[in-house]
Amino acid sequence: MQEQKMPVVAVVLAAGFGTRFDENNPKQLVSVGGKPIVCWSIEAFENNDRISDIIVVVNERVEETVNELIDEAGYAKVRAIVPGGAERVDSTLAALDLLKQAGIPSGAKILIHDGVRPFVEERSIDGCIDSLDQFNAATVAYASTDTILLTEDLGDRKVVKSVPERPNTFRAQTPQAFRFGTIVKAYELAAADPDFHPTDDTRVVVDYLPDEPVAIVDGSETNLKITTPSDMPIAEGIARSLDPEHAKEEAKARMHAVFAEAFSQMHSR
Amino acid sequence: MQEQKMPVVAVVLAAGFGTRFDENNPKQLVSVGGKPIVCWSIEAFENNDRISDIIVVVNERVEETVNELIDEAGYAKVRAIVPGGAERVDSTLAALDLLKQAGIPSGAKILIHDGVRPFVEERSIDGCIDSLDQFNAATVAYASTDTILLTEDLGDRKVVKSVPERPNTFRAQTPQAFRFGTIVKAYELAAADPDFHPTDDTRVVVDYLPDEPVAIVDGSETNLKITTPSDMPIAEGIARSLDPEHAKEEAKARMHAVFAEAFSQMHSR
Numbered sequence: 001m002q003e004q005k006m007p008v009v010a011v012v013l014a015a016g017f018g019t020r021f022d023e024n025n026p027k028q029l030v031s032v033g034g035k036p037i038v039c040w041s042i043e044a045f046e047n048n049d050r051i052s053d054i055i056v057v058v059n060e061r062v063e064e065t066v067n068e069l070i071d072e073a074g075y076a077k078v079r080a081i082v083p084g085g086a087e088r089v090d091s092t093l094a095a096l097d098l099l100k101q102a103g104i105p106s107g108a109k110i111l112i113h114d115g116v117r118p119f120v121e122e123r124s125i126d127g128c129i130d131s132l133d134q135f136n137a138a139t140v141a142y143a144s145t146d147t148i149l150l151t152e153d154l155g156d157r158k159v160v161k162s163v164p165e166r167p168n169t170f171r172a173q174t175p176q177a178f179r180f181g182t183i184v185k186a187y188e189l190a191a192a193d194p195d196f197h198p199t200d201d202t203r204v205v206v207d208y209l210p211d212e213p214v215a216i217v218d219g220s221e222t223n224l225k226i227t228t229p230s231d232m233p234i235a236e237g238i239a240r241s242l243d244p245e246h247a248k249e250e251a252k253a254r255m256h257a258v259f260a261e262a263f264s265q266m267h268s269r
Numbered sequence: 270m271q272e273q274k275m276p277v278v279a280v281v282l283a284a285g286f287g288t289r290f291d292e293n294n295p296k297q298l299v300s301v302g303g304k305p306i307v308c309w310s311i312e313a314f315e316n317n318d319r320i321s322d323i324i325v326v327v328n329e330r331v332e333e334t335v336n337e338l339i340d341e342a343g344y345a346k347v348r349a350i351v352p353g354g355a356e357r358v359d360s361t362l363a364a365l366d367l368l369k370q371a372g373i374p375s376g377a378k379i380l381i382h383d384g385v386r387p388f389v390e391e392r393s394i395d396g397c398i399d400s401l402d403q404f405n406a407a408t409v410a411y412a413s414t415d416t417i418l419l420t421e422d423l424g425d426r427k428v429v430k431s432v433p434e435r436p437n438t439f440r441a442q443t444p445q446a447f448r449f450g451t452i453v454k455a456y457e458l459a460a461a462d463p464d465f466h467p468t469d470d471t472r473v474v475v476d477y478l479p480d481e482p483v484a485i486v487d488g489s490e491t492n493l494k495i496t497t498p499s500d501m502p503i504a505e506g507i508a509r510s511l512d513p514e515h516a517k518e519e520a521k522a523r524m525h526a527v528f529a530e531a532f533s534q535m536h537s538r
Contacts, residue, residue: 142415145494146440146442149471158437158439160408221499230490
């Protein structure tokens, strides 16, 4: 009897309403480097051979467009496009419910990714998959080059409360990866807590399964989360640096400028 | 008798050796958007009317070039270019010593800035100066859009230790601003501590003057610290977005392309 391979499922969360962005143009659909942000995010997993399945979580405002984009691009691993909820947590739960219904084994590897982090590197995705052989939870994170300040309120101002040692401060990125049984259990425990409103899946494990170590997987500065329109110039810069055509185009533009100069001199004589 | 205005001094730290950068091309001298990084940093203060004086701290490898750049640009507020030390702390101390020798009053406002943060916004500089009317210490910081993870070592891996509430997590940027008497006192107390090796001036106040609140001043995503070559595409993207000539140049390039097309068709007939 042949051993069945354990599924490695990417969940791409694209259900945010991006209230800090243009209301009429949801940020996951905005193009960067000529491609909608959500497509960059899906392709990162579509193009990784070790990912077996992709689930995309959407809201009602983007559902139709995301459906069309996926059809047009012909992504072969997208198994379902499911409606998410008001909070990030609800969107994760929607995906976990679907996987439960599909009877996925508790040992399956689940990588949950922010749909507005278009530039996740393949080595980070691989790092998540590998880390789950040793740990039941892992998260991509990027060592903070900035010193992190923990603050508290003093009247109407924020003031510094403490300054943790820099080598132990990381910026959480995504994907965040879990054995299916582990993330389901953490969310079940959390559901019983009325004060539960995490912004991050890793935190659900850290808070509700405190004995379960969550491993850090190397992220990158470029794996940024597009949150406000002011992130767009940075995102365009990264997209440009990733484009192999970029150097070619620049050379062409320089050549054109030389031709144009010759052309204009010829006509001015 | 006319009241003499209290000095507002910017200290630009450009003494880093940037070991994560090209060794033969110190990062503070690398050009971004056609201008050396250190010049962007100096100009941010040169162009702010409320800054009275600028001190630039250098190392022996960049001293001559920085001197030339400052002469060429004709920055009018640069009062001294002083040699720094091996550690960041030594560079801050070199500047404080110079200010002591100059007999600067203890109420003077001192803004200490990383020379490799070229894109600090004027409103952040103003925010520092204003905050020192209410507090003796303030730091520019940017609310973290990423969840911050505090880590610990587990064997050869980093694992998550705790996840602070996101609204109370900030990425320290610069300038970091102090009444002169406050930062001098903090460094005097720190000098007596053999374990003293902070990477950040704010931390010296937080650790050695714990009763002195340090106010948070709004920074920006674009006020990044250029640390590794991988930061350069992002920096170039920001520089491009700040350049008013950018749009004009793009239009010109398109026009050239049209001419060149016409030129090449003419010759292929």
